[in-house]
Amino acid sequence: MPTLELTVNGTQRTVEVRNRTLLVEMLREHLGLTGTHVGCDTSQCGACVVLVDGVSVKSCTMLAVQAEGAAVTTIEGLANGAGLHPMQEAFREHHGLQCGFCTPGMVMSAVDLANRNPDPSEHEVREWLEGNLCRCTGYHNIVKAVQAGARAMGGAS
Amino acid sequence: MEDFQYHAPGSVDAAVSLLRDAEDGKVVAGGMSLLPLMKLGLAAPGGLVSLGKVSGLDGIADRGSEIEVGALCTHAQVAAAEIVRERIPALAAMAEGIGDAQVRNRGTIGGSVAHNDPAADYPAACLALGATIATDRREIAADDFFLGMFFTALEEDEVITAVRFPVPTRAGWAKFPNPASKYAVAGVMAADGPAGVRVAVTGASGDGVFRVAEMEAALASSFEPASVAGVSVSAEAMLSDDAAGPEYRAHLVTVMAKRAVEEA
Numbered sequence: 001m002p003t004l005e006l007t008v009n010g011t012q013r014t015v016e017v018r019n020r021t022l023l024v025e026m027l028r029e030h031l032g033l034t035g036t037h038v039g040c041d042t043s044q045c046g047a048c049v050v051l052v053d054g055v056s057v058k059s060c061t062m063l064a065v066q067a068e069g070a071a072v073t074t075i076e077g078l079a080n081g082a083g084l085h086p087m088q089e090a091f092r093e094h095h096g097l098q099c100g101f102c103t104p105g106m107v108m109s110a111v112d113l114a115n116r117n118p119d120p121s122e123h124e125v126r127e128w129l130e131g132n133l134c135r136c137t138g139y140h141n142i143v144k145a146v147q148a149g150a151r152a153m154g155g156a157s
Numbered sequence: 158m159e160d161f162q163y164h165a166p167g168s169v170d171a172a173v174s175l176l177r178d179a180e181d182g183k184v185v186a187g188g189m190s191l192l193p194l195m196k197l198g199l200a201a202p203g204g205l206v207s208l209g210k211v212s213g214l215d216g217i218a219d220r221g222s223e224i225e226v227g228a229l230c231t232h233a234q235v236a237a238a239e240i241v242r243e244r245i246p247a248l249a250a251m252a253e254g255i256g257d258a259q260v261r262n263r264g265t266i267g268g269s270v271a272h273n274d275p276a277a278d279y280p281a282a283c284l285a286l287g288a289t290i291a292t293d294r295r296e297i298a299a300d301d302f303f304l305g306m307f308f309t310a311l312e313e314d315e316v317i318t319a320v321r322f323p324v325p326t327r328a329g330w331a332k333f334p335n336p337a338s339k340y341a342v343a344g345v346m347a348a349d350g351p352a353g354v355r356v357a358v359t360g361a362s363g364d365g366v367f368r369v370a371e372m373e374a375a376l377a378s379s380f381e382p383a384s385v386a387g388v389s390v391s392a393e394a395m396l397s398d399d400a401a402g403p404e405y406r407a408h409l410v411t412v413m414a415k416r417a418v419e420e421a
Contacts, residue, residue, distance in 0.1 A: 002163070018160055019160055019161055019162065019163040019205070020158045020159065020160045020161065041196070042193060042196070043189070043192075043193055043259075043260065044337065044338065046257070046259065049259055055233075055262045056258060056259050056262060057259050057262055057263050058259045058260070058263075061188065061189065061192050061193060061196075061263070062188060062192070062263065063163070063185075063188065063192070063205075065163050065165070065207075066185075066188065066207060066209055068165065109258065109259070112258070112262075113258070128258050130257040130258065130339070131256070131257025131258055131259050131260065132257075
């Protein structure tokens with residue numbers, strides 16, 4: 001089995017995977033990082049979004065071996081100890097979730113947007129979240145949370 | 158998903174020789190088309206040759222009369238590139254409308270063109286702009302490249318290295334996306350450039366991307382939305398799915414063509 005070296009949430013990891021192992025399977029099943037969710041498993045819903053080298057990707061549609069040498073950030077890697085990341089804090093403050101299943105992917109996607117655009121308009125947020133589905137909220141508070149979180153991040157994650 | 162051999166060579170030449178040696182080998186770049194097919198069991202390559210470690214294929218260069226886009230450029234890169242936005246804004250708009258942000262972050266121009274999904278956007282841009290597809294061994298005009306649904310002129314062990322787009326005088330893109338997948342139900346690029354006036358349609362036909370000669374002739378005499386508004390295409394070869402039946406798709410082709418000309 002291939003041995004993979006990569007950085008996950010700032011820590012160097014060595015993982016044995018199969019070639020067919022998906023990045024999300026490696027994160028959840030090999031490393032126990034179950035904050036990254038699997039929703040549709042067909043690259044539509046965005047529950048599995050993580051950052052690979054700072055860029056948001058759907059981890060159900062990337063092979064673990066494709067992340068060889070990369071730096072992966074999951075929802076578990078955002079908070080600094082007990083303090084929430086500004087984007088997480090904004091989702092809490094603006095009640096940008098109900099059941100919470102889509103939230104990890106929403107937050108990771110939002111962090112990527114905020115890194116590109118520190119003050120996105122409502123329209124820009126809604127366009128950006130095209131690939132993140134929420135079946136509870138109707139998106140309204142998510143959009144508010146992303147705008148507030150982006151401003152709080154001040155353009156840096 | 159069945160397991161497979163996986164290789165991540167550092168050069169195009171090495172990728173070609175690995176493909177030659179692999180049993181039922183496939184190139185993978187971003188994997189946005191291939192991996193979903195593999196997960197569904199619709200593709201089961203014996204060997205994957207990843208281009209992820211090949212450098213030098215992700216640049217976008219101004220070559221004067223042409224813009225050269227490296228095969229590994231992601232849709233996000235093409236959409237954001239100043240050169241593309243200034244010189245071929247229709248191409249940037251097209252790239253910006255593919256899938257969603259995460260798909261655009263991974264999916265590449267080379268992958269989209271090589272896969273030739275009948276509902277992918279890039280084949281229409283290549284055909285309308287008269288692009289040239291450069292590979293490890295030759296250059297192929299877009300006219301000779303797209304040979305039908307999921308079928309191209311590429312040989313089994315051939316690797317795309319770049320796509321070159323002649324800069325048009327004007328070009329416009331309009332797409333009616335499937336609301337779930339964002340693939341084109343009907344997408345049209347209308348261009349007036351070095352390759353002449355061209356109208357290329359994706360998403361609509363079971364034969365893949367195609368040109369509409371009658372619209373091109375009408376636009377050649379007057380490049381106005383009204384010129385194409387009255388030109389309809391036959392519903393005979395149109396795709397049919399949950400999003401649209403053949404008659405509606407044929408109707409959308411005319412509407413999107415009109416909007417594409419408006420955008421140009």
